[in-house]
Amino acid sequence: MTQNLFLSEMIRSELAEVVGEDFISVAESDKLVYSTDWSWMPQMWLDRGKPLATPDYIVYPASPAEISEILEIANKYRIPVVPWGGGSGTQGGALPIFGGILLDLKRLDKIIEIDEKSLTVRAQAGIIISQLEWAVNEKGLMLPHYAASSNCATLGGALAPRGTGTISTKYGKAEDMVLNMEVVLPTGEIIHTPLVPQHASGPDWWRIFLGAEGTFGIITEATMQLDLLPESRLLRAILFENLSDALEAGRQIMTRRLNPFVIRLYDPESTRSRIKKILGYEYEGAYMVMGFDGDPEIAALEESKAFEICEKMGGRDLGREPGESWWQHRYDFYYPPKNLKLPWMYGTTETITTYDKIEKLYWAVKNAVEGGFKEWDVQFIGHFSH
Amino acid sequence: MTQNLFLSEMIRSELAEVVGEDFISVAESDKLVYSTDWSWMPQMWLDRGKPLATPDYIVYPASPAEISEILEIANKYRIPVVPWGGGSGTQGGALPIFGGILLDLKRLDKIIEIDEKSLTVRAQAGIIISQLEWAVNEKGLMLPHYAASSNCATLGGALAPRGTGTISTKYGKAEDMVLNMEVVLPTGEIIHTPLVPQHASGPDWWRIFLGAEGTFGIITEATMQLDLLPESRLLRAILFENLSDALEAGRQIMTRRLNPFVIRLYDPESTRSRIKKILGYEYEGAYMVMGFDGDPEIAALEESKAFEICEKMGGRDLGREPGESWWQHRYDFYYPPKNLKLPWMYGTTETITTYDKIEKLYWAVKNAVEGGFKEWDVQFIGHFSH
Numbered sequence: 218m219t220q221n222l223f224l225s226e227m228i229r230s231e232l233a234e235v236v237g238e239d240f241i242s243v244a245e246s247d248k249l250v251y252s253t254d255w256s257w258m259p260q261m262w263l264d265r266g267k268p269l270a271t272p273d274y275i276v277y278p279a280s281p282a283e284i285s286e287i288l289e290i291a292n293k294y295r296i297p298v299v300p301w302g303g304g305s306g307t308q309g310g311a312l313p314i315f316g317g318i319l320l321d322l323k324r325l326d327k328i329i330e331i332d333e334k335s336l337t338v339r340a341q342a343g344i345i346i347s348q349l350e351w352a353v354n355e356k357g358l359m360l361p362h363y364a365a366s367s368n369c370a371t372l373g374g375a376l377a378p379r380g381t382g383t384i385s386t387k388y389g390k391a392e393d394m395v396l397n398m399e400v401v402l403p404t405g406e407i408i409h410t411p412l413v414p415q416h417a418s419g420p421d422w423w424r425i426f427l428g429a430e431g432t433f434g435i436i437t438e439a440t441m442q443l444d445l446l447p448e449s450r451l452l453r454a455i456l457f458e459n460l461s462d463a464l465e466a467g468r469q470i471m472t473r474r475l476n477p478f479v480i481r482l483y484d485p486e487s488t489r490s491r492i493k494k495i496l497g498y499e500y501e502g503a504y505m506v507m508g509f510d511g512d513p514e515i516a517a518l519e520e521s522k523a524f525e526i527c528e529k530m531g532g533r534d535l536g537r538e539p540g541e542s543w544w545q546h547r548y549d550f551y552y553p554p555k556n557l558k559l560p561w562m563y564g565t566t567e568t569i570t571t572y573d574k575i576e577k578l579y580w581a582v583k584n585a586v587e588g589g590f591k592e593w594d595v596q597f598i599g600h601f602s603h
Numbered sequence: 604m605t606q607n608l609f610l611s612e613m614i615r616s617e618l619a620e621v622v623g624e625d626f627i628s629v630a631e632s633d634k635l636v637y638s639t640d641w642s643w644m645p646q647m648w649l650d651r652g653k654p655l656a657t658p659d660y661i662v663y664p665a666s667p668a669e670i671s672e673i674l675e676i677a678n679k680y681r682i683p684v685v686p687w688g689g690g691s692g693t694q695g696g697a698l699p700i701f702g703g704i705l706l707d708l709k710r711l712d713k714i715i716e717i718d719e720k721s722l723t724v725r726a727q728a729g730i731i732i733s734q735l736e737w738a739v740n741e742k743g744l745m746l747p748h749y750a751a752s753s754n755c756a757t758l759g760g761a762l763a764p765r766g767t768g769t770i771s772t773k774y775g776k777a778e779d780m781v782l783n784m785e786v787v788l789p790t791g792e793i794i795h796t797p798l799v800p801q802h803a804s805g806p807d808w809w810r811i812f813l814g815a816e817g818t819f820g821i822i823t824e825a826t827m828q829l830d831l832l833p834e835s836r837l838l839r840a841i842l843f844e845n846l847s848d849a850l851e852a853g854r855q856i857m858t859r860r861l862n863p864f865v866i867r868l869y870d871p872e873s874t875r876s877r878i879k880k881i882l883g884y885e886y887e888g889a890y891m892v893m894g895f896d897g898d899p900e901i902a903a904l905e906e907s908k909a910f911e912i913c914e915k916m917g918g919r920d921l922g923r924e925p926g927e928s929w930w931q932h933r934y935d936f937y938y939p940p941k942n943l944k945l946p947w948m949y950g951t952t953e954t955i956t957t958y959d960k961i962e963k964l965y966w967a968v969k970n971a972v973e974g975g976f977k978e979w980d981v982q983f984i985g986h987f988s989h
Contacts, residue, residue, distance in 0.1 A: 381803070419814050420810060
């Protein structure tokens, strides 16, 4: 398509008419920026001297109406459109591998309404999650989707790929907080999903936008359920000699509904490598962090009940400090300089199963990875959470 | 269609070949049984001497494979199929208003597996909810969908219309407990939805079966998330002079996540009429029941925090007895002899909104109903819950 300069300029000028000349780019440097996300694939392509997959046009729309017009142009010329939020995806989902229009949504960054009685916020989908969080924090509220990517990812970027944050164990996934959304369909039609969730008048058809990563429509606005900022956050770390016992402790804490906002268990290998590198502790065994929040008395009681279970399963209390340090540095795992990066090749997979299969699954994956790629001396490390 | 006796008998015999002669009926008495559910419409038709909408064939399949064959026959002859569970629907959704095949699913009543480690049960969709509950109770577990219709409704009947039970405030709606389902599609194809929920590999497309009431497919089996039977259940009733204050107390209890398993507020009219009739108490004001369950110490602490809020909002403690009596008689509201029935004409509506609009919505509906039908001396009563 870009071969045909006349056609290419025609499309560019039509797009420019919608958003204005200042909000469209075909500069090579901009194209390169939008050809890499947080996944390892583009880094590998670069490393191997291969060309990156670049978009043909980078467009910065200011409204759903503009997006609607852009989609009509894309339909007319049959060219791909890729919505782009913070570019922090780890699976390459937003890479413009077929070129076309890269739709950067970050100008849609307005907070429309914070309702302090209903504990909801209505905001445009291009707002950075942390900025939204700071705004609701000022009212004593929080949006409990605490993603590792919050400082660069957008609200839409949390919803479209069904994001899960650090405190989802108590507060749910991003999708669980959505009350309603505004979506621009591929046809250009702008729709609003029902104002209230969990009615029983037919299926929740609108949930198909969650996880569709823009393919069924571009999320441009969402009303999210908020929570009160918790009065207290109690964190603690516990060390288990034995992974099985730690998993059983976690299962009991969860099935007894002791309501931790976080419970995260590092396997012995990640305890040895990641916990040492990020937090500076040297432990042998499986490192578990657990946290309880909300009313201080209730949180303390829940914590003591959970700790009883851990003790019974052979867990050794490491005290508050390593738990609090983990909380403070929880995003350092994913940012330079401490994140895993080339020349370390790596891939991240998330797997979900029921309690009866967790340990079996862990060993099956570990053996498959380490046994299957022996010649590369591959190491599998993992943690259990959410 | 039934005019043509030859065609009618041809279809009947094809269906009989699938399920066997013992499991199909065209008897008038059976047809009448399946022409009334728990909604007031068929009662009104009877009352006015109008004919009921009856099915042409009542079929009792024993397996998804038989259902698949039945749907193929229905497709061939282009006749409607209505799945039927306990027949306890209050909105007429299962009435065979276009005739055709009435598919009674209650022979699909097997419990396939109870997993005491993962806290799950896999069962066929035609099992009566209470029977399933008794079976898991024997293992110290519960399926926390405590619907008023549990004694006659089926598991599929809880899922297909997105049922909500009495203790959903803590445990969620029936649909929130589904891990996966087996569904027979209208084409006859039998599918199994993903084994694990809440993955992030694309949208949860299978949720469209929840709320579709059989139109997108017939649910024949489900794996449900269970909970431990709570060690304690603390119930209490509180009386508020003022509905606004009671609603504000409820809002604070919920937004502070004090985690009641039930919180139900009767408006002054239903306190005066229903609470008096069912529980025998005579109170003026808004009657609130709240319950906390699980670990006895945590439940007691949550209750005391919630009670503090109620006191601050002017609530008067009525003690445990009226709360426990409500729990014991909670289904009496809906069963003879105390349920509302003809010659009392009534309709039930469920409305959902955000906290900021609850009271306004209540008065708007009340005024619309009572003002709009003044000549009938209509009374609107309501409660707030879930």
